[in-house]
Amino acid sequence: MSPPNFANALPELQALLGERLSLAQAVRDQHAAGEGLSPDLPPDAVAWPTDKAEVCALLKICHAHGVPAIAYGAGSSLEGHISAPRGGVTLDLSRMDAVLDVHADDADCVVQPGVTREALNAFLQDTGLFFPVDPGANATLGGMASTRASGTTTMRYGSMWHNVLAMEVALADGRLVRFGSRARKSSAGLDLVRLMIGAEGTLGVITELTLRLHPQPTEVAAASCAFPTLADAVNAVTEIVMSGVPCARVEFLDEHQVKACNAHSNLALPELPTLFLEFHGTAAGVNEQAEMAQGIAAEHGSVAFEWARRPEDRSRLWRARHMAYFAALALRPGCAHIVADVCVPISALADAVAQARADIDAEGLVATVLGHVGDGNFHVIFMPMPGDVAEQAAVDRVYAAMVARAHTAGGTCTGEHGIGMGKKAKLLDELGPDTVQLMRLIKNAWDPRGILNPEKIF
Amino acid sequence: MSPPNFANALPELQALLGERLSLAQAVRDQHAAGEGLSPDLPPDAVAWPTDKAEVCALLKICHAHGVPAIAYGAGSSLEGHISAPRGGVTLDLSRMDAVLDVHADDADCVVQPGVTREALNAFLQDTGLFFPVDPGANATLGGMASTRASGTTTMRYGSMWHNVLAMEVALADGRLVRFGSRARKSSAGLDLVRLMIGAEGTLGVITELTLRLHPQPTEVAAASCAFPTLADAVNAVTEIVMSGVPCARVEFLDEHQVKACNAHSNLALPELPTLFLEFHGTAAGVNEQAEMAQGIAAEHGSVAFEWARRPEDRSRLWRARHMAYFAALALRPGCAHIVADVCVPISALADAVAQARADIDAEGLVATVLGHVGDGNFHVIFMPMPGDVAEQAAVDRVYAAMVARAHTAGGTCTGEHGIGMGKKAKLLDELGPDTVQLMRLIKNAWDPRGILNPEKIF
Incomplete structure (x- = not known):
């Protein structure tokens, strides 16, 4: 009723x-x-x-x-x-899926919230520009803004947080307002654009977005690189990041995830902890970045550094990465899935990943580990069988330990998936009741009847 | 009383x-x-x-x-x-000026709010890291966060908005809370860190900041480059930016400002519209960037492209830029000063700068034009004589026209100086009463007695 x-x-x-x-x-x-x-x-x-x-x-x-x-x-x-x-x-x-305007001279565009990121990039193909934020799923840009989406290219191009210039918002009572401007920076009062990015629909409904675009790189190079151990792979990333090499993408997949991707995407990668790397820039710049990264990888014992030089090889690699979630699920037909998401300071990453993997193995769970490790962000795809109470309890233990370690290391319980209904308790653990209450005060002030996406975040 | x-x-x-x-x-x-x-x-x-x-x-x-x-x-x-x-x-x-912690492995640090940016960079000298945000003045990091400061290096390294990871805040009632984490990205609820960045002390008093640091570039190259006309200089910048050359700094000075800097900083630059450029990276990267920028400048008729190769030459150039404000004031002893600050989409920049200069000249005012043009942000330093009502009225007209043009072009009335008491009316013009009221609702919810920096922004 x-x-x-x-x-x-x-x-x-x-x-x-x-x-x-x-x-x-x-x-x-x-x-x-x-x-x-x-x-x-x-x-x-x-x-x-x-x-x-x-x-x-x-x-x-x-x-x-x-x-x-x-x-x-x-x-x-x-x-x-x-x-x-x-x-x-x-x-x-x-159905609000129109690209309303492209200002090629300013590298920005105006879209309705229902435009997906793939549709936008198809639309932009001939402009020399692209929209870089890539969470994997072909999400809508309104949804990506509302959840502060990031993804594989964040270390180079930033997340939604960096790439929304302005927006139009329908408030709880139906009034329409505008936040931000097309200027690249502004000090014009409180940053309401950023407040909306990640507000998960609790403060207003985005009806229009002005997005920052980027020049399509003249040269792109991608590679996959396997390591004998998980620690070697993650330590290589840490050193690449700290050396200032401006990688466009650095993705980690543990050996279980590589196996899943090989099967699902018909690849023949060595089934070892692996990095997928991508470099954007001029020909000379890309070569230099790639050489530096390859050198650091070699110092950490990389056993196979394979270039994906042709566009079709690159596409295959990244399609495999984007399908990683479905590839993982295929490891255990009929399984449920819980995708854990933590983000830690980079110095804590190798331990955090290794301990998560050790916990998974100790509990005998089926799970893969992967992540946007250049940002310190990684995921575990847990695949318990539905209704298996013992497995679910083990998943909860491993996930809780991951979050607790992330908090101890100064990190966060969510790098990019948000709070929704699933992480409200973890948010309280992370920030404390006073800080969450400050969020709620904003919610209550803007939506006093509490009609906008109730029971999320707070 | x-x-x-x-x-x-x-x-x-x-x-x-x-x-x-x-x-x-x-x-x-x-x-x-x-x-x-x-x-x-x-x-x-x-x-x-x-x-x-x-x-x-x-x-x-x-x-x-x-x-x-x-x-x-x-x-x-x-x-x-x-x-x-x-x-x-x-x-x-x-007196709260301690650097509390430097996490070199994570490229972040924790400081009290009274640390100045120069003090922080002196402290970091031997770590291989630096804090890039450079508004010119040797401001405190707490003040820079509270005003969303940016400056000469923003196009490469971002503003305070990009470089604050977390903070501790004393609320109006004296409770102490923490926002953010040391993770490089997070989707953990509303982005209260960004809400504080630019809140101008109206929502809380920052008692601690966790800042993102960057590797000191292995190579730095700087140059000055003069153009026959203001439009040539600004059009060169637009093309450099849109070509994706990752300049660290692109500063514009009109011929009046160059003259002032020559006199004040003992330089001998051609007294023409001029760009100061800086490139950061590896040796090969810097050379490539510099060549691309020099080529574009030449296409726009640059008449003198001078490298500042030695560190002491670079320091002289940037010291001159940092002293530009005082250099300008020396043009007219005893003058008052009003520093205008607008930011426009890059395609509108050349017209916006040219029209401001034309208005200044038509009114017969003493003023220089300069700016962080890579971001579309520029300033006019107006120098009316105190008490000269006619000059003040002319300044107001020229400034109002600058802001109106910025708004028409989709820009903002303040790229980096903030609202304070001086720009409340301009903020209302820019965003409208409903949006400013939404800011005030947050203020009222967090500081119901209205004790924190009253009468600012709203």
Whole structure:
């Protein structure tokens, strides 16, 4: 049964959206699932607004009736960001997918929130520019902004945090406001753009984004490089990073993940702890970076440094990396999955990764380790069997120990997946109740009726 | 006369701080002046806390009595950030000047807010690391964080916004909280670190900063390059930026500013629109960057491209740039000064600079134009004579037109100087009342008694 406030709002929502409002159980379930393990808590309805005016009108109705409103991009969240624990309306923004403007002379563009990163880069192909943030999934840019997405290229180009210049936001009560400007920097008051980046839809619904673009590199070189031990691989990364080599990407895969990728993506990589590296720049710059990285890798005992010189070889390598998650899941048919995500200062990375791997092995769990190690960020893909209480408990122990070690090392319980519903307790552990309360004060001030993506973060 | 709430707080403040609380008029005036033109509105007292516990205790007293508390770093603000329009206590943080920790393996450090950027870099000299943000003035790092400082190296290394990882903050009621972590990236809830960067002391007093450091470049090359016209110089910059050459610094000085620097810093530069450039990297990288930049400059008619190869030549060049403000003021002895600060998308930069210069000349004003043009950020140093009402009115007209053009071009009324008391009306013009009200809601939620640096920003 839907609560009465939704029932009261429904006629108004139907009058606004007609066929673009669905009450079908399958649609509601599909929009609550995400990629994570959190329970599927479906909304009362799913709406497909087609422009900002409709988003505002929809929020006005929800606000008047106290009905939750949950922004939805591509549904690739891992922490239950799109769950609807209090019901309400999910705003599927996938039809707001227009690239509104490209300012090639300024290397920026204006997009609607439902544009995916791959669609944007396809659109930009002939401009000499590209949008670098790459979380793996073909997420929407609105979702990526709302979750402060980063990914493989963050060490060179930054995360969403660095690459959003301005945005237009529909507030809880349906008013439309603008934050930021197209200037590359600004000291114009509180940084509300950055406040929205990572707010997970709790403060407003993004209706437009102005994004920073980057020149397509004239030269790209990629390589894979295997090491005898996990510690060798991670120590090589630490030294590459600290030497200032401006790598575009440095990804780590443990031997289990390499095995999974070989099987899933038809590769023949040595099944050892491995780095995937990429360098962007001029021909001379790329050569110099690559030589420095290769030299450091050799000092750490690298046993196979293979260049992916042709574009198709590079694509194969990165497609394999992007499919790592699905490749891992194929290791254990029928398994559930929990993707852990911690980020530590780089000096703590080798120990953090090694201890996580040791814990996994000690518990006898099926799991792979991989990560954006240039940033100190790594993941464990745990694959317990559904309903196996003992395995789930072991996963919880290993994950809790990973987070505790990250905190001890001065790191964070989430490098890029966010809090959602899944990490609220870990956030409290990390920052303490006073700091989380300061976040909640902002939420309450901007959304006093609490309709925007309730029960997330705080 | 001090208001009664200060009188009530005074015995408690004196008991806490003893000699480290001054009521002397000269001290109070000195702490209210800044470098800007805003009226000097002195506080009731100046305090020199020596540690975080004292900052908290002081804020508790101020909070209990409703007495304003104004954080003060080096007093180099240009927009009246340190004025005390409602009296209260200025917290001079210059005695909290310890570098608490350097994590060389992670390229980060922990400092108290009163450490100046030059002191930090002197401290770091032998570590192979440096802190890059360089606003010119030898400001304190707490002040730089609070005003979202940037400067000459921002295009390569980012502003304070990019280089603060974590902080400890004393809240209005004296509670101490921590934001952020030492991880290089995080999605752990709302980004309260970024909210504090540029909050100008209105949300809390920073008691500790964790800063990101960078490897000292193995090679540095600097050059000055003159152009026949202002448009040529700025167009060369635009092309250098858009070509992706990773310049460390690109500074513009118009012919009037070059003349001032020649006189003040004993240089012999051609008195033409000029760029100061700097490149950081490996020897090969720096050469390549420099060649690309020199080639682009030549295409735009550069008439003198002079390398400053020796460290002492480089130092002279950048000392001249850092002294540009004082050099300009020496052009007109006895003058007042207003430093305008706008930032525009790079494609709008050449017109924006040319039109500002044309307006200055049409009004017959004494003023120089200079800026961090790689970011689209430029300044006009206006030098009207004090009390000359007609000149002041002309300055106001020219500045208002600069801001209006910046807004039309999608830019901002302040690239780096902040809002303070001086730009509140311009901020409203830029973002609109709804957006500024959202900032105020945060302020009110965090500081309901309104004691932290009142009447700034909002």
